[in-house]
Amino acid sequence: MVKRHGIRETTGDRIFMAVIYAVLAVVLVVLLYPLLHILAASFSSSQAVIQGKVTVFPVEPTLLAYKTLFENKLIYVGFGNTFFYTIVGTILQVSLTILLAYPLSRKEFVGRTFLMMAIVLTMFFEGGLIPTYLIVRDLGILDTRWALIIPKALFVWQVLISVTFFKTTIPEEIYESAQLDGCSDTGFLRRVVLPLSKPIIAVLVLMYAVANWNSYFDALIYLQSSDLFPLQLVLRNILVMNETAHLSPAVVYQMRKLQGLSDLLKYALIVVSSVPILVFYPFVQKHFVKGMMIGSLKG
Amino acid sequence: MRITLRKKEERGHLKTAAVDASAQAVPRAVKARKNWRLVRKHWQFYLLVLPPVLYIVIFKYLPIVGMQMAFREYNVRDGMWGSKWVGLHYFVSFFNSPLFWNIFGNTIEISVATLIFTFPAPIILALILNEVRDGFFKRFSQTVTLAPHFISVVVMAGMIILFLDPRNGLLPQVLGWFGVPSSNYLASPAGFKFVYALSEVWQHAGYASIIYLAALAGINPELYEAAKMDGASRWKKVLHIDIPGIALVITILLILQIGELTAVGFEKILLLQNPINQPGSEVIATYVYKVGLVSANYSFGTAIGIFNSVINFILLFAVNGIARRVSGNSLW
Numbered sequence: 001m002v003k004r005h006g007i008r009e010t011t012g013d014r015i016f017m018a019v020i021y022a023v024l025a026v027v028l029v030v031l032l033y034p035l036l037h038i039l040a041a042s043f044s045s046s047q048a049v050i051q052g053k054v055t056v057f058p059v060e061p062t063l064l065a066y067k068t069l070f071e072n073k074l075i076y077v078g079f080g081n082t083f084f085y086t087i088v089g090t091i092l093q094v095s096l097t098i099l100l101a102y103p104l105s106r107k108e109f110v111g112r113t114f115l116m117m118a119i120v121l122t123m124f125f126e127g128g129l130i131p132t133y134l135i136v137r138d139l140g141i142l143d144t145r146w147a148l149i150i151p152k153a154l155f156v157w158q159v160l161i162s163v164t165f166f167k168t169t170i171p172e173e174i175y176e177s178a179q180l181d182g183c184s185d186t187g188f189l190r191r192v193v194l195p196l197s198k199p200i201i202a203v204l205v206l207m208y209a210v211a212n213w214n215s216y217f218d219a220l221i222y223l224q225s226s227d228l229f230p231l232q233l234v235l236r237n238i239l240v241m242n243e244t245a246h247l248s249p250a251v252v253y254q255m256r257k258l259q260g261l262s263d264l265l266k267y268a269l270i271v272v273s274s275v276p277i278l279v280f281y282p283f284v285q286k287h288f289v290k291g292m293m294i295g296s297l298k299g
Numbered sequence: 300m301r302i303t304l305r306k307k308e309e310r311g312h313l314k315t316a317a318v319d320a321s322a323q324a325v326p327r328a329v330k331a332r333k334n335w336r337l338v339r340k341h342w343q344f345y346l347l348v349l350p351p352v353l354y355i356v357i358f359k360y361l362p363i364v365g366m367q368m369a370f371r372e373y374n375v376r377d378g379m380w381g382s383k384w385v386g387l388h389y390f391v392s393f394f395n396s397p398l399f400w401n402i403f404g405n406t407i408e409i410s411v412a413t414l415i416f417t418f419p420a421p422i423i424l425a426l427i428l429n430e431v432r433d434g435f436f437k438r439f440s441q442t443v444t445l446a447p448h449f450i451s452v453v454v455m456a457g458m459i460i461l462f463l464d465p466r467n468g469l470l471p472q473v474l475g476w477f478g479v480p481s482s483n484y485l486a487s488p489a490g491f492k493f494v495y496a497l498s499e500v501w502q503h504a505g506y507a508s509i510i511y512l513a514a515l516a517g518i519n520p521e522l523y524e525a526a527k528m529d530g531a532s533r534w535k536k537v538l539h540i541d542i543p544g545i546a547l548v549i550t551i552l553l554i555l556q557i558g559e560l561t562a563v564g565f566e567k568i569l570l571l572q573n574p575i576n577q578p579g580s581e582v583i584a585t586y587v588y589k590v591g592l593v594s595a596n597y598s599f600g601t602a603i604g605i606f607n608s609v610i611n612f613i614l615l616f617a618v619n620g621i622a623r624r625v626s627g628n629s630l631w
Contacts, residue, residue, distance in 0.1 A: 012534070034462065035446075050466075099348060125608075127365055130368075131361075135357065235457065263467070
């Protein structure tokens, strides 16, 4: 405290920064090592995997796992279904979110306080698993593609983010002058709000799309026909339930031939199913961060 | 605002109470008429919110009303609205079931372990990232810490199972380098909560740190200037500016997280369960799924679900009260 070096750092500060960087380096290694290990294992030979020889470099590199994987129909069906659920689901979710959030952001909308409270309440009060399941069943959409789309057509948290966004970014003057020009509310939404809302739409699309891509539990309870299964449910059966026989009989035969192919296949499956999101994500990371920020503004 | 002004004027003129009441009644009627005019002018708003409101009524509120089936003996013919009323029968049989204390205990243990590990981690991570100079390394660190959040719960469970495999998994391998003997952590009821909690930290700490980073970015820069003038060390700044600066956010998130304590990660627990670790991994939510859906005991499952929500509510209120007393910060 007595020393006044001004700009130059004290020894204490240097040690402090060294500790900060060291801890961060350890954190990064702990996060990256498992990911690189999976990548390496998926390119290694099944012998190397079974003996636990793989670290972060492939041992006896081979593409065997990927070849076997892409030979079976289940993976393609899973990917196809997941694309369908992700695209259709996201479009519906984003549309409904905006339809609800925009009027809620306007003070001319009589009843918005009541509606807002009714919506926020559902975040704390939930009907729970079984009543929801029975309603989905009573609607007659069990074991159809709709069962994975309609019951989660809207997330409350995303509506709240959007309301905050609309409230803070759409200038009041534009609304007033549009009103004077006789612009209707739907016209205003279409011509003014939507073009100004690209950032929030990007955030919504990303949040919903990732949630849709990654979800498995809805499929587990609502679906029976395996040709409707999304990728995550196929993955669950193979990775977790160990139902490797799900992969065609030819694979089972090969498995007997090459013991340990099953583990190898799991590593390759993890890579194949997660790469689309992990490669995509650094490009859109800032939107996610923005979404969290808008959300925290609210709280 | 307008009303208080008018009241002052009236007080000045010594109006009677009766006149006061009518003065209040008039604005209410005016307001109703004004509202009605707004509704007619902005009728399109109601058209826009119709589809989402319909969704919320059917998929959020109908299930809440449907919870009354916990008090009925569900049968397929009469459905969830008309089956025989049995009162608290299913609650009583859950409390008396031999599994009750085991499941209840597991739920609390796993939740508390998760809270202890997952709550401080993002705060520490944010404080560290906040110290790192802007540049490539900082951006790289943020990308890496955030990345695991996007791995699906199924893949995560698959990874945990592969990594913990005592024969050739990654964890026994790494522990081996440090001379720690390998053990099958997924086959241990007592170890389950740590497997669960630590994997949560690994996956979500980076994502959870964003909110703290935002709070840190919002701290008044003048405070740092003043600290610099006083010759405070970096450590002192963290201690006396950063941490107090995000204390409110910390309190709010702590209350919220405790409020959903027993709701944690049921999908992941379900995936990581196996017959050996089940004595330590069966929680209320997985039990609801198994008894309620898989075995189709709809009423019993709903009753247990209600019990779970009630606990969460009690916790939320209790923690909010404690936080208000201790720190003056609370949700309401």
